[in-house]
Amino acid sequence: xxARVQVxxxxxxxxPQGEAVRHALETLGFDGVESVRQGKVIELELAETDAxxxxxxxTDMCEKLLANTVIESYAxxxx
Amino acid sequence: xxARVQVxxxxxxxxPQGEAVRHALETLGFDGVESVRQGKVIELELAETDAxxxxxxxTDMCEKLLANTVIESYAxxxx
Numbered sequence: 001x002x003a004r005v006q007v008x009x010x011x012x013x014x015x016p017q018g019e020a021v022r023h024a025l026e027t028l029g030f031d032g033v034e035s036v037r038q039g040k041v042i043e044l045e046l047a048e049t050d051a052x053x054x055x056x057x058x059t060d061m062c063e064k065l066l067a068n069t070v071i072e073s074y075a076x077x078x079x
Numbered sequence: 080x081x082a083r084v085q086v087x088x089x090x091x092x093x094x095p096q097g098e099a100v101r102h103a104l105e106t107l108g109f110d111g112v113e114s115v116r117q118g119k120v121i122e123l124e125l126a127e128t129d130a131x132x133x134x135x136x137x138t139d140m141c142e143k144l145l146a147n148t149v150i151e152s153y154a155x156x157x158x
Contacts, residue, residue, distance in 0.1 A: 032126030
């Protein structure tokens with residue numbers, strides 16, 4: 001079973017990486033880019049076959065390792 | 080208009096970051112994690128209002144800056 005986790009900095013937390021990308025795009029001549037936020041995506045291949053259990057496990061992984069919940073939010077998708 | 084770009088290492092390209100996450104999960108006691116791939120996600124807020132044009136622009140951004148197309152693949156979503 002596949003799981004996909006998206007981890008983004010929370011709204012209000014400064015994102016210097018995203019800001020660097022926005023600036024680089026501007027330098028390359030891309031106008032009209034109002035804001036850029038950069039995050040990470042983690043794709044997991046799990047042995048678990050039950051979608052509910054897989055989602056619970058992956059949420060636990062996010063809380064313990066994958067996301068820093070003080071400054072980051074995460075979203076889990078099971079496919 | 081919002082755009083979302085997901086950039087992942089291509090299949091077959093070694094992903095040491097994903098492998099480090101897999102190992103850390105194992106150490107924390109999460110069994111049954113067969114593989115982990117880590118990539119990045121970039122969310123853009125664009126002034127453009129035409130979805131087709133926005134998609135073309137963002138694809139151009141990926142080719143020129145956001146992805147290293149030798150080793151990375153990307154997917155663009157317009158929302």
